Amino acid sequence: MTRKTESDEIRADLATVEVLLGAVPEGDILGRRSLTARRDILTQELATLTAHAQPSAHAAVYFGGAPVVGSRGIDATFASKALANYEDFVTKIWGQRQHGNLPASGPVRDRHEARLHITGVVRGSFGFELAELEGPTSLEGAPLRDAVELATRAIIAAGESDDALADAAEDLDGRAFAALREFFTVLKKGGASVRVVTDDLDRSFDVSAVLAAAERTQGALTEEEDVPVPGEFLGVLPERRTFEFRRDDRTVLRGRVSEEMPLADLGQLNPNWATKRCIAHLRVVTLTSRTRPRQRYILRRLVNAPSQ
Amino acid sequence: MNDAIRAPRDVDIVTFFFRPASLADRRAWEAAIDARPDIFEHGQVKTDFRCDSYWVDLSVPAPLYHVDQTRYWFGLFSHRRATQQWKGMLELPLGSLAEDHEAANLLRLHDDPED
Numbered sequence: 001m002t003r004k005t006e007s008d009e010i011r012a013d014l015a016t017v018e019v020l021l022g023a024v025p026e027g028d029i030l031g032r033r034s035l036t037a038r039r040d041i042l043t044q045e046l047a048t049l050t051a052h053a054q055p056s057a058h059a060a061v062y063f064g065g066a067p068v069v070g071s072r073g074i075d076a077t078f079a080s081k082a083l084a085n086y087e088d089f090v091t092k093i094w095g096q097r098q099h100g101n102l103p104a105s106g107p108v109r110d111r112h113e114a115r116l117h118i119t120g121v122v123r124g125s126f127g128f129e130l131a132e133l134e135g136p137t138s139l140e141g142a143p144l145r146d147a148v149e150l151a152t153r154a155i156i157a158a159g160e161s162d163d164a165l166a167d168a169a170e171d172l173d174g175r176a177f178a179a180l181r182e183f184f185t186v187l188k189k190g191g192a193s194v195r196v197v198t199d200d201l202d203r204s205f206d207v208s209a210v211l212a213a214a215e216r217t218q219g220a221l222t223e224e225e226d227v228p229v230p231g232e233f234l235g236v237l238p239e240r241r242t243f244e245f246r247r248d249d250r251t252v253l254r255g256r257v258s259e260e261m262p263l264a265d266l267g268q269l270n271p272n273w274a275t276k277r278c279i280a281h282l283r284v285v286t287l288t289s290r291t292r293p294r295q296r297y298i299l300r301r302l303v304n305a306p307s308q
Numbered sequence: 309m310n311d312a313i314r315a316p317r318d319v320d321i322v323t324f325f326f327r328p329a330s331l332a333d334r335r336a337w338e339a340a341i342d343a344r345p346d347i348f349e350h351g352q353v354k355t356d357f358r359c360d361s362y363w364v365d366l367s368v369p370a371p372l373y374h375v376d377q378t379r380y381w382f383g384l385f386s387h388r389r390a391t392q393q394w395k396g397m398l399e400l401p402l403g404s405l406a407e408d409h410e411a412a413n414l415l416r417l418h419d420d421p422e423d
Binding site for chain 1: 334337338341348350351360361362363364365368369370373376377380384389
């Protein structure tokens with residue numbers, strides 16, 4: 001069970017108990033004490049859950065629509081394909097973040113470190129809970145948990161809009177994006193709806209939203225690692241890590257500053273570079289979808305323009 | 309460990325009861341409750357007996373309230389929160405004093421079969 005699902009259920013339980021407490025008749029001493037004890041237990045559980053953030057990965061994926069027969073079962077072929085594609089998508093993101101952009105083909109290095117287990121089956125629509133049982137393998141944070149969050153954000157973005165998907169695609173390389181496409185293709189072919197839940201996210205997409213997402217992910221994702229662009233640096237918002245840069249043709253590029261730039265360097269961008277002519281080295285991610293290409297710019301560094 | 313095979317850490321008990329006629333008065337009832345924290349105080353019962361104990365007082369003349377209470381406790385204890393799987397419940401009628409003694413003897417035998 002993800003932390004979010006669990007906290008939602010405790011909150012719902014707590015709300016019910018509060019309503020019951022509000023309706024206790026005069027004279028029902030033990031009834032009031034019973035409900036108060038229950039309320040205290042739930043409040044304590046919620047506090048404990050909030051205090052103990054889970055460093056390991058947790059996610060739940062629920063399916064509805066054609067492959068699901070009430071709460072009784074789910075088409076086995078569909079379920080195995082959809083889950084395999086979900087897990088593959090997470091693994092690709094994990095591999096990209098651990099080892100840099102993946103080669104065009106071949107296995108993901110050390111993928112055994114990114115193993116998710118099915119830890120529960122939830123009925124209603126038909127859901128699978130997945131978790132990292134062997135714990136984070138890195139001393140520097142929780143990479144698989146981060147990959148699950150990123151994958152879920154990308155799935156949600158694909159269900160929302162072309163622009164949201166282009167934003168999310170900034171963090172994906174070509175193989176991860178292909179895995180996202182494959183995930184939605186399986187859902188589309190199966191006529192399924194989907195709900196994705198992690199510790200912090202929870203979104204549902206009906207069958208028509210899944211069809212739209214599948215269509216959106218048919219676009220091509222291309223990435224140029226280092227594009228030098230001459231122009232004038234206009235400034236950066238350091239907390240949001242967003243920048244503006246005016247090209248020589250007067251158009252203004254907006255985007256975010258790469259995470260590879262240390263915070264100290266980020267703080268020096270405005271004092272050292274604002275309104276100066278320079279060359280911005282950008283990573284440019286282009287998502288070409290049905291309507292028009294959408295480009296996202298990630299600032300890697302600024303260098304002095306050659307003197308004229 | 310899997311919830312399905314591990315021993316329970318505690319027992320949840322909901323007691324549906326009618327007050328004795330002698331405790332119909334609110335003040336007398338409150339005094340009786342306060343006199344026996346070993347039975348009625350949730351925290352102490354939990355510590356002493358590892359039981360989460362809750363009470364539904366059917367002497368309170370409020371039928372719809374009892375419906376809401378029953379619905380809540382039944383919903384709470386009939387499913388596992390994590391998996392939504394059904395859980396079983398036992399209904400035990402409260403017996404006579406003689407039956408209590410008989411039960412206590414059985415428990416003692418179970419604790420020490422040499423006796």
